[in-house]
Amino acid sequence: MSPSLSTLETRYLDSCKRHEVEPNSKVLSWFYEAKIQKSTRQKCNMAILLDCLKDADFPPLVDVFVEVNSSDIDAADITQASHCSLSKDFIISLLDAINLKLQIGDLLDISLVDDFLRDPSKGGLSCHVLNLRSSQMGDFNISGSFKHLHTLNLDFCASLTSLQKDSFACLPNLMCLSMCETGVTNLWTTSAALSKLTSLVELRFQNCMCCKGTGPCPVSCSVTEDLQLTCHRTGSGN
Numbered sequence: 001m002s003p004s005l006s007t008l009e010t011r012y013l014d015s016c017k018r019h020e021v022e023p024n025s026k027v028l029s030w031f032y033e034a035k036i037q038k039s040t041r042q043k044c045n046m047a048i049l050l051d052c053l054k055d056a057d058f059p060p061l062v063d064v065f066v067e068v069n070s071s072d073i074d075a076a077d078i079t080q081a082s083h084c085s086l087s088k089d090f091i092i093s094l095l096d097a098i099n100l101k102l103q104i105g106d107l108l109d110i111s112l113v114d115d116f117l118r119d120p121s122k123g124g125l126s127c128h129v130l131n132l133r134s135s136q137m138g139d140f141n142i143s144g145s146f147k148h149l150h151t152l153n154l155d156f157c158a159s160l161t162s163l164q165k166d167s168f169a170c171l172p173n174l175m176c177l178s179m180c181e182t183g184v185t186n187l188w189t190t191s192a193a194l195s196k197l198t199s200l201v202e203l204r205f206q207n208c209m210c211c212k213g214t215g216p217c218p219v220s221c222s223v224t225e226d227l228q229l230t231c232h233r234t235g236s237g238n
Contacts, residue, residue, distance in 0.1 A: 015060035058090035065097035075103035
């Protein structure tokens with residue numbers, strides 16, 4: 001026997017009826033997974049994959065998040081695995097609705113969140129982790145409030161060629177920054193921009209195939225440990 005519908009699922013189905021759209025089976029599966037997490041006393045984290053949505057799916061989904069209570073869901077992640085032709089306005093409305101629930105933003109197209117990055121009136125993004133892999137970035141200069149952001153990944157943004165001295169001024173709590181395979185070359189302006197990151201503990205300009213996200217490179221750590229062990233053995237033999 002299948003479990004009864006959760007409050008989130010019920011809200012979603014009711015909203016689909018109001019907007020006269022067919023429920024998306026993927027969206028229903030996200031709500032179901034959130035319900036399972038909640039029933040097993042796990043952190044209720046909903047993962048939203050933009051690639052599984054079409055424009056008609058957004059109004060009912062936005063309705064649900066606008067009505068979400070603090071007890072319904074703990075966090076939400078938004079991921080974009082491939083370039084899509086979704087309406088930017090719909091994505092912005094979803095980000096607005098999720099608001100403080102947003103934990104991770106993983107996006108290929110910076111234009112989808114460009115308003116949040118450059119328009120102070122938008123108030124910034126509340127996510128803790130932001131991964132941007134864009135071919136149309138040019139420069140990186142954001143404004144607004146990003147006080148929750150602790151990890152920023154700009155890897156493989158080859159079009160990112162310059163930083164302004166205040167590029168990171170809105171990121172007071174940023175701890176991890178990765179800029180591998182970008183086009184940034186100006187050492188002086190880059191140094192000036194990085195000096196604004198008073199909480200930074202990890203900076204990466206070079207990556208290898210075994211690395212995923214931020215954190216120590218497993219190969220480098222292994223090599224370092226082997227070298228330390230070799231030096232220890234050599235020293236102890238003298």
